Amino acid sequence: xxxxxxxxxxxxxxxxxxxxxxxxxxxxxxxxxxxxxxxxxxxxxxxxxxxxxxxxxxxxxxxxxxxxxxxxxxxxxxxxxxxxxxxxxxxxxxxxxxxxxxxxxxxxxxxxxxxxxxxxxxxxxxxxxxxxxxxxxxxxxxxxxxxxxxxxxxxxxxxxxxxxxxxxxxxxxxx
Numbered sequence: 001x002x003x004x005x006x007x008x009x010x011x012x013x014x015x016x017x018x019x020x021x022x023x024x025x026x027x028x029x030x031x032x033x034x035x036x037x038x039x040x041x042x043x044x045x046x047x048x049x050x051x052x053x054x055x056x057x058x059x060x061x062x063x064x065x066x067x068x069x070x071x072x073x074x075x076x077x078x079x080x081x082x083x084x085x086x087x088x089x090x091x092x093x094x095x096x097x098x099x100x101x102x103x104x105x106x107x108x109x110x111x112x113x114x115x116x117x118x119x120x121x122x123x124x125x126x127x128x129x130x131x132x133x134x135x136x137x138x139x140x141x142x143x144x145x146x147x148x149x150x151x152x153x154x155x156x157x158x159x160x161x162x163x164x165x166x167x168x169x170x171x172x173x174x175x
Contacts, residue, residue, distance in 0.1 A: 017159070039068075049066045
């Protein structure tokens with residue numbers, strides 16, 4: 001594949017996104033700025049989660065944390081309980097009603113993400129999701145879902161990164 005073809009595929013994906021949903025997400029984040037934000041993901045999505053939480057905290061000045069960053073906590077929970085619980089256990093301790101969970105999962109079917117969303121729902125948190133493929137189970141469980149309709153994980157993760165940066169940009173420049 002040429003660089004131009006890859007770029008064109010990326011632009012085509014951006015053009016398929018639900019722009020109204022993205023604007024709703026920006027508005028929701030703006031309204032909930034005083035509540036805690038938790039961001040989760042696996043693999044490349046964990047990297048996007050960490051980057052987004054850092055941007056929210058340092059650039060937008062929102063109390064945000066990536067639950068992917070504390071390797072000691074993650075491995076202790078995975079070892080003592082199960083890998084499926086690495087995010088839900090953290091949310092049970094730190095999650096707050098009206099807080100926000102941002103779940104990033106390319107497939108939308110990661111068991112630890114789904115369990116965390118169910119935990120956040122019980123707490124009374126608002127849930128935002130970034131998925132790919134057809135949205136998977138995650139898209140059915142959350143309040144706002146941004147789905148990248150692609151089966152290519154690299155394109156999904158790149159698109160998520162682009163949208164997350166766009167959201168931060170809009171939050172920084174809001175009046």
